[in-house]
Amino acid sequence: MTTTTITMPLTISGSSSDIANFITNQREKSYELLQESYALGLVAKGVFRQLDEVFEECFFGGWDGANAKPILAETLQSARIFLKSLPLGIEPPDVGAEPDGAITLEWYKSSNKVISISINPSGWLYFAAIIGTKRRHGKDFVLLDVSEDLLELISQITGKAG
Amino acid sequence: MTDSIANNELLARYITSSRWFRKQDQTVKQDAFIPPEDPLELSVTRHVNLAENDIWSIGRGIARSISRTLHSRADVETGYVTAQSLSVVPQPVPDNPNHANIVGWPLEKDARKMCALEIARVARFVVNPEVGAQTP
Numbered sequence: 001m002t003t004t005t006i007t008m009p010l011t012i013s014g015s016s017s018d019i020a021n022f023i024t025n026q027r028e029k030s031y032e033l034l035q036e037s038y039a040l041g042l043v044a045k046g047v048f049r050q051l052d053e054v055f056e057e058c059f060f061g062g063w064d065g066a067n068a069k070p071i072l073a074e075t076l077q078s079a080r081i082f083l084k085s086l087p088l089g090i091e092p093p094d095v096g097a098e099p100d101g102a103i104t105l106e107w108y109k110s111s112n113k114v115i116s117i118s119i120n121p122s123g124w125l126y127f128a129a130i131i132g133t134k135r136r137h138g139k140d141f142v143l144l145d146v147s148e149d150l151l152e153l154i155s156q157i158t159g160k161a162g
Numbered sequence: 163m164t165d166s167i168a169n170n171e172l173l174a175r176y177i178t179s180s181r182w183f184r185k186q187d188q189t190v191k192q193d194a195f196i197p198p199e200d201p202l203e204l205s206v207t208r209h210v211n212l213a214e215n216d217i218w219s220i221g222r223g224i225a226r227s228i229s230r231t232l233h234s235r236a237d238v239e240t241g242y243v244t245a246q247s248l249s250v251v252p253q254p255v256p257d258n259p260n261h262a263n264i265v266g267w268p269l270e271k272d273a274r275k276m277c278a279l280e281i282a283r284v285a286r287f288v289v290n291p292e293v294g295a296q297t298p
Contacts, residue, residue, distance in 0.1 A: 054181060057179065057181070058179075062228060063179075063228065063230075064178060064179065064228075065176065065178050065224040065225060065227055065228045065230065066198070066205045066224075067198050068198055069198055069199065094181075094184070094191075095181070096179075096181035096182065096191055096193040097179065097181055097193060098193050098196040099196055099197065099198040100196060100197070100198050100199040100271075101199075102196075102271075104191075104192075104193050106191060106192075106193075108184060108191075111189065111283045114279065114283075116191070116192050116193070116275060116279060118196075118271065118275060120271065124271075126270075126271040126272040126275055127272060127275070128192070128272055128275035128276040128278075128279045129279075130279055130280075130283065135276060137272040137273060137275060137276040138272050139270075139271070139272050
Protein backbone atom coordinates (compact mmCIF):
# COMPACT_ATOMS: atom_id res chain seq x y z
CA MET A 1 0.00 0.00 0.00
CA THR A 2 1.38 3.41 -0.95
CA THR A 3 1.20 6.07 1.72
CA THR A 4 0.88 9.68 0.67
CA THR A 5 1.85 12.48 2.97
CA ILE A 6 0.26 15.85 2.42
CA THR A 7 2.06 18.97 3.58
CA MET A 8 -0.42 21.63 4.58
CA PRO A 9 1.24 24.15 6.89
CA LEU A 10 -0.92 26.62 8.76
CA THR A 11 0.19 30.11 7.81
CA ILE A 12 -1.09 33.55 8.63
CA SER A 13 -1.85 35.47 5.45
CA GLY A 14 -1.11 38.89 6.89
CA SER A 15 -4.06 40.40 4.98
CA SER A 16 -6.85 42.15 6.81
CA SER A 17 -9.45 41.72 4.06
CA ASP A 18 -12.65 39.79 4.78
CA ILE A 19 -12.03 37.47 1.84
CA ALA A 20 -8.52 36.63 3.00
CA ASN A 21 -9.79 35.94 6.55
CA PHE A 22 -12.60 33.77 5.16
CA ILE A 23 -10.13 31.72 3.11
CA THR A 24 -7.83 31.31 6.10
CA ASN A 25 -10.69 30.16 8.33
CA GLN A 26 -11.96 27.73 5.72
CA ARG A 27 -8.47 26.30 5.23
CA GLU A 28 -8.14 25.75 8.99
CA LYS A 29 -11.50 23.99 9.13
CA SER A 30 -10.54 21.77 6.20
CA TYR A 31 -7.24 20.95 7.88
CA GLU A 32 -9.03 20.02 11.11
CA LEU A 33 -11.38 17.74 9.19
CA LEU A 34 -8.41 16.01 7.59
CA GLN A 35 -6.78 15.66 11.00
CA GLU A 36 -9.81 13.69 12.16
CA SER A 37 -9.35 11.22 9.34
CA TYR A 38 -7.87 8.00 10.69
CA ALA A 39 -5.70 7.55 7.63
CA LEU A 40 -4.20 11.03 7.83
CA GLY A 41 -4.79 12.65 11.16
CA LEU A 42 -2.99 12.71 14.46
CA VAL A 43 -6.29 13.64 16.10
CA ALA A 44 -7.86 10.34 15.15
CA LYS A 45 -4.71 8.47 16.12
CA GLY A 46 -5.06 9.74 19.67
CA VAL A 47 -1.92 11.86 19.86
CA PHE A 48 -3.69 14.95 21.14
CA ARG A 49 -5.50 12.82 23.71
CA GLN A 50 -2.10 11.49 24.85
CA LEU A 51 -0.93 15.09 25.21
CA ASP A 52 -3.85 15.88 27.50
CA GLU A 53 -3.23 12.73 29.56
CA VAL A 54 0.46 13.56 30.02
CA PHE A 55 -0.45 17.07 31.10
CA GLU A 56 -2.91 15.70 33.68
CA GLU A 57 -0.26 13.31 35.03
CA CYS A 58 2.54 15.87 35.22
CA PHE A 59 1.06 19.31 35.93
CA PHE A 60 2.33 19.31 39.54
CA GLY A 61 5.90 19.61 40.81
CA GLY A 62 7.64 16.43 41.93
CA TRP A 63 5.50 14.20 39.70
CA ASP A 64 8.45 11.81 39.34
CA GLY A 65 8.92 11.34 43.06
CA ALA A 66 11.90 13.69 43.08
CA ASN A 67 12.12 17.31 41.94
CA ALA A 68 10.51 17.16 38.50
CA LYS A 69 9.17 20.45 37.22
CA PRO A 70 5.48 20.61 36.33
CA ILE A 71 4.41 20.72 32.71
CA LEU A 72 2.99 24.17 32.07
CA ALA A 73 -0.08 25.00 30.01
CA GLU A 74 2.18 27.02 27.70
CA THR A 75 4.29 23.93 27.01
CA LEU A 76 1.17 21.92 26.22
CA GLN A 77 0.06 24.63 23.78
CA SER A 78 3.50 24.69 22.12
CA ALA A 79 3.33 20.91 21.69
CA ARG A 80 -0.11 21.24 20.05
CA ILE A 81 1.24 23.89 17.68
CA PHE A 82 4.17 21.67 16.74
CA LEU A 83 1.98 18.63 16.12
CA LYS A 84 -0.37 20.68 13.94
CA SER A 85 2.55 21.82 11.83
CA LEU A 86 3.60 18.26 10.99
CA PRO A 87 2.61 16.97 7.55
CA LEU A 88 -0.69 15.09 7.34
CA GLY A 89 -0.15 11.36 7.14
CA ILE A 90 2.95 11.32 9.33
CA GLU A 91 3.29 8.38 11.66
CA PRO A 92 2.07 9.33 15.15
CA PRO A 93 4.74 9.87 17.83
CA ASP A 94 4.59 8.52 21.35
CA VAL A 95 4.05 11.28 23.91
CA GLY A 96 5.98 11.54 27.17
CA ALA A 97 7.37 13.97 29.71
CA GLU A 98 10.77 14.87 31.11
CA PRO A 99 11.59 15.99 34.67
CA ASP A 100 12.63 19.45 33.43
CA GLY A 101 9.00 20.16 32.45
CA ALA A 102 9.28 19.32 28.75
CA ILE A 103 6.84 17.28 26.70
CA THR A 104 8.50 14.64 24.54
CA LEU A 105 7.51 13.24 21.19
CA GLU A 106 9.27 10.05 20.20
CA TRP A 107 9.43 8.11 16.97
CA TYR A 108 10.97 4.69 17.64
CA LYS A 109 11.65 1.59 15.58
CA SER A 110 14.52 0.00 17.54
CA SER A 111 17.40 0.98 19.82
CA ASN A 112 19.30 1.97 16.67
CA LYS A 113 16.43 3.96 15.12
CA VAL A 114 14.93 6.49 17.46
CA ILE A 115 14.38 10.24 17.63
CA SER A 116 13.15 12.12 20.65
CA ILE A 117 11.94 15.71 20.46
CA SER A 118 11.46 17.82 23.60
CA ILE A 119 9.04 20.72 23.57
CA ASN A 120 10.38 22.97 26.34
CA PRO A 121 8.61 25.74 28.25
CA SER A 122 10.87 28.29 26.55
CA GLY A 123 9.23 27.70 23.14
CA TRP A 124 12.33 25.94 21.84
CA LEU A 125 12.36 22.32 20.81
CA TYR A 126 15.40 20.09 21.25
CA PHE A 127 15.97 16.81 19.51
CA ALA A 128 18.35 13.87 19.68
CA ALA A 129 18.42 10.92 17.31
CA ILE A 130 20.18 7.61 16.85
CA ILE A 131 20.00 6.34 13.28
CA GLY A 132 22.28 3.34 12.91
CA THR A 133 25.78 4.64 13.54
CA LYS A 134 24.70 8.29 13.09
CA ARG A 135 24.04 10.60 16.03
CA ARG A 136 22.20 13.86 15.50
CA HIS A 137 21.07 16.51 17.97
CA GLY A 138 20.06 20.15 17.78
CA LYS A 139 17.32 22.68 18.40
CA ASP A 140 14.59 24.60 16.57
CA PHE A 141 11.95 27.14 17.52
CA VAL A 142 8.48 25.64 17.95
CA LEU A 143 6.49 28.51 16.45
CA LEU A 144 8.28 28.27 13.11
CA ASP A 145 7.40 25.63 10.50
CA VAL A 146 9.00 22.26 11.17
CA SER A 147 12.41 22.29 9.52
CA GLU A 148 13.14 20.06 6.54
CA ASP A 149 16.14 18.65 8.45
CA LEU A 150 13.92 17.52 11.32
CA LEU A 151 11.31 16.04 8.98
CA GLU A 152 14.09 14.18 7.17
CA LEU A 153 15.34 12.69 10.44
CA ILE A 154 11.81 11.58 11.36
CA SER A 155 11.35 9.99 7.95
CA GLN A 156 14.64 8.10 8.36
CA ILE A 157 13.22 6.61 11.56
CA THR A 158 9.74 5.84 10.24
CA GLY A 159 10.87 4.86 6.76
CA LYS A 160 8.18 7.04 5.19
CA ALA A 161 8.64 10.25 3.18
CA GLY A 162 7.47 13.39 4.98
CA MET B 163 29.96 2.20 52.18
CA THR B 164 32.65 3.02 49.64
CA ASP B 165 32.69 6.52 48.21
CA SER B 166 34.18 5.50 44.89
CA ILE B 167 31.87 3.83 42.43
CA ALA B 168 33.27 1.06 40.25
CA ASN B 169 32.50 1.08 36.54
CA ASN B 170 30.68 -2.23 36.78
CA GLU B 171 28.48 -1.13 39.65
CA LEU B 172 24.80 -1.13 38.80
CA LEU B 173 22.59 1.94 39.22
CA ALA B 174 18.80 1.83 39.37
CA ARG B 175 16.51 4.51 37.96
CA TYR B 176 12.97 3.97 39.23
CA ILE B 177 10.18 4.14 36.65
CA THR B 178 7.07 5.74 38.15
CA SER B 179 5.57 6.94 34.89
CA SER B 180 4.13 4.61 32.26
CA ARG B 181 5.38 7.16 29.70
CA TRP B 182 9.00 6.35 30.49
CA PHE B 183 9.09 2.93 28.91
CA ARG B 184 7.85 1.28 25.72
CA LYS B 185 5.30 -1.43 26.32
CA GLN B 186 5.80 -3.03 22.91
CA ASP B 187 9.33 -4.22 23.67
CA GLN B 188 9.90 -3.39 27.37
CA THR B 189 12.65 -0.85 26.75
CA VAL B 190 13.37 2.40 28.53
CA LYS B 191 12.85 5.80 26.94
CA GLN B 192 15.39 8.60 27.27
CA ASP B 193 12.76 10.57 29.20
CA ALA B 194 13.64 8.55 32.29
CA PHE B 195 17.24 9.76 32.18
CA ILE B 196 16.74 13.51 31.69
CA PRO B 197 17.69 15.48 34.82
CA PRO B 198 15.59 18.32 36.19
CA GLU B 199 17.14 21.69 35.36
CA ASP B 200 17.89 23.05 38.78
CA PRO B 201 20.04 21.41 39.85
CA LEU B 202 21.21 19.37 36.87
CA GLU B 203 21.34 16.14 38.84
CA LEU B 204 19.67 12.82 38.13
CA SER B 205 18.71 10.65 41.11
CA VAL B 206 19.68 6.98 41.02
CA THR B 207 20.08 4.21 43.58
CA ARG B 208 23.23 2.14 43.78
CA HIS B 209 22.69 -1.61 43.91
CA VAL B 210 25.79 -2.15 46.08
CA ASN B 211 25.11 -3.96 49.39
CA LEU B 212 21.39 -4.14 48.64
CA ALA B 213 19.35 -7.30 48.18
CA GLU B 214 16.80 -7.33 45.35
CA ASN B 215 13.95 -6.81 47.82
CA ASP B 216 15.71 -3.81 49.33
CA ILE B 217 16.11 -2.19 45.90
CA TRP B 218 12.39 -2.59 45.27
CA SER B 219 11.51 -1.42 48.76
CA ILE B 220 13.29 1.88 48.20
CA GLY B 221 11.51 2.34 44.88
CA ARG B 222 8.12 1.56 46.39
CA GLY B 223 8.71 4.21 49.03
CA ILE B 224 9.39 6.79 46.34
CA ALA B 225 6.31 5.80 44.38
CA ARG B 226 4.15 5.83 47.50
CA SER B 227 5.27 9.36 48.33
CA ILE B 228 3.69 10.62 45.11
CA SER B 229 0.79 8.14 44.99
CA ARG B 230 2.15 6.56 41.82
CA THR B 231 2.72 3.00 40.67
CA LEU B 232 6.27 1.69 40.66
CA HIS B 233 6.14 0.11 37.21
CA SER B 234 9.73 -1.02 36.98
CA ARG B 235 13.27 0.16 37.19
CA ALA B 236 16.02 0.71 34.66
CA ASP B 237 19.41 -0.73 35.59
CA VAL B 238 22.57 0.61 34.00
CA GLU B 239 26.25 0.05 34.67
CA THR B 240 28.15 3.07 35.93
CA GLY B 241 30.66 2.67 33.10
CA TYR B 242 27.99 3.48 30.49
CA VAL B 243 27.17 6.67 32.39
CA THR B 244 30.78 7.81 32.70
CA ALA B 245 31.26 7.02 28.99
CA GLN B 246 28.94 10.00 28.39
CA SER B 247 31.40 12.21 30.30
CA LEU B 248 29.07 12.22 33.30
CA SER B 249 29.92 11.42 36.92
CA VAL B 250 28.13 9.45 39.61
CA VAL B 251 28.37 11.02 43.07
CA PRO B 252 27.13 9.20 46.19
CA GLN B 253 24.56 11.32 48.03
CA PRO B 254 22.95 9.30 50.84
CA VAL B 255 19.57 10.56 52.04
CA PRO B 256 17.55 9.49 55.13
CA ASP B 257 15.31 6.99 53.30
CA ASN B 258 17.97 5.83 50.88
CA PRO B 259 21.58 5.40 52.01
CA ASN B 260 22.41 4.18 48.48
CA HIS B 261 21.17 7.33 46.78
CA ALA B 262 23.52 8.90 44.24
CA ASN B 263 23.35 11.67 41.68
CA ILE B 264 24.46 11.60 38.07
CA VAL B 265 26.09 14.98 37.49
CA GLY B 266 28.23 16.80 34.92
CA TRP B 267 25.44 17.16 32.36
CA PRO B 268 26.04 19.39 29.31
CA LEU B 269 24.48 22.85 29.52
CA GLU B 270 22.75 22.45 26.13
CA LYS B 271 19.45 20.55 26.34
CA ASP B 272 19.94 18.72 23.05
CA ALA B 273 23.33 17.45 24.23
CA ARG B 274 21.72 16.25 27.48
CA LYS B 275 19.09 14.41 25.44
CA MET B 276 21.84 12.71 23.43
CA CYS B 277 23.48 11.49 26.69
CA ALA B 278 20.11 10.28 28.00
CA LEU B 279 19.37 8.50 24.73
CA GLU B 280 22.70 6.65 24.85
CA ILE B 281 22.17 5.61 28.48
CA ALA B 282 18.57 4.50 27.91
CA ARG B 283 19.71 2.46 24.93
CA VAL B 284 21.87 0.21 27.14
CA ALA B 285 19.69 0.24 30.26
CA ARG B 286 18.03 -3.01 31.32
CA PHE B 287 14.30 -2.80 31.95
CA VAL B 288 13.33 -4.73 35.10
CA VAL B 289 9.63 -5.17 35.76
CA ASN B 290 8.34 -4.68 39.29
CA PRO B 291 7.35 -8.23 40.29
CA GLU B 292 4.35 -6.85 42.18
CA VAL B 293 2.99 -5.26 39.01
CA GLY B 294 3.89 -7.85 36.39
CA ALA B 295 4.61 -7.60 32.68
CA GLN B 296 3.62 -4.28 31.08
CA THR B 297 2.31 -5.32 27.68
CA PRO B 298 0.39 -3.12 25.26
